[in-house]
Amino acid sequence: MLRGTAPRPARRRVRLETDQRRAQLLELAKAQFSARAYDDVSIDDLAREAKISKGLLYHYFPTKRDLYVAGLSEIANELVAAIEAVPQDLPPIDRVHHGLDAYLDHISRHSRAFVSLMRGGIGSDPEVAEVVESVRSRLFQRFLTGPPFTNAFTGDARFEIAVRGWIGFVEAATIDWCSNPRLSKLELRELLTQILLEIMRVVAPAVFKGAS
């Protein structure tokens, strides 16, 4: 067919519109799923807001679940991107601060969706679980490969388990904080930082020595 040749202008325009429509629906979905419970998000309302028919919405996302997973994946990618945007050449303690700020800012913008998701309250199918697990794995890899560790501890079981554990710590603490925000964002960030330093003192004593 047209393989190997540039698409004709008309086709390119249709394709662009398709992408724009998809992006618009995703934006609406992200806002809706962040603001209310999964069961309270209505496909009728979404179609009305997007000024398209319900049939056309289902053409892009065959089920509400598909729309949810697509929105969730995008929120997850934005989260990882925000953390990856922290410059690698900052001192380690500043990178931790900036990384946690990015994490907590992002989560607090989607706190309702985050708590339901992490507590499994909306039901968690393998696809949803994979999005969550992929965020953990990417943050884990970044932690291991970036400075100050730059792979020095890759394969070190205690270190790797401690990093996985700390990610679990941050998630659990953040779920608690979102449901019951008793600390300011800055206080929570300080607590998470201090605890990371103590954990690193256990598993990589030479690296974080004197940083606290």
Place this chain on the structure above:
Amino acid sequence: MLRGTAPRPARRRVRLETDQRRAQLLELAKAQFSARAYDDVSIDDLAREAKISKGLLYHYFPTKRDLYVAGLSEIANELVAAIEAVPQDLPPIDRVHHGLDAYLDHISRHSRAFVSLMRGGIGSDPEVAEVVESVRSRLFQRFLTGPPFTNAFTGDARFEIAVRGWIGFVEAATIDWCSNPRLSKLELRELLTQILLEIMRVVAPAVFKGAS
């Protein structure tokens, strides 16, 4: 009817048989769900093993999901009971060791089910999520109310968030360990203990001072 009077012997016997049958099915279900993936557990096999008809099995547990949730709840109760069996009058460090031993022993007997459950791989509906959340809450309460804290930190936001976080740490580390057991159970227990002590040093410095 018979309200307020003792059930007649025949009725009592039927009731006893009902309880025994239910207990037998739960035991079989616990073994099956621990040994294989949720989708690979077959109701036909379970009925055959219990030497009852599929219809009778569905009388006790209307769906496979019901049987799974009932088995899971019982495993969860056994887990909390094993940890609660640790004597309160031991020195704190011994209680942590015994509590973690009980936790890791229990999880490693059901490691496949634990990993699927915690990673959401089998799908996690609100009922399943509630079982998991109830284990966390009961362990959290025990931590706060038992010695050496005995409620001294109840309501202290940093302390409570740190305890929730440590439970998240233990879960994440244990999931990693079950999927890829690179440390011995004793090494993992030591790592978890050391990290708890460091965390407590941050949020309750007076209590665990000198314990490590």
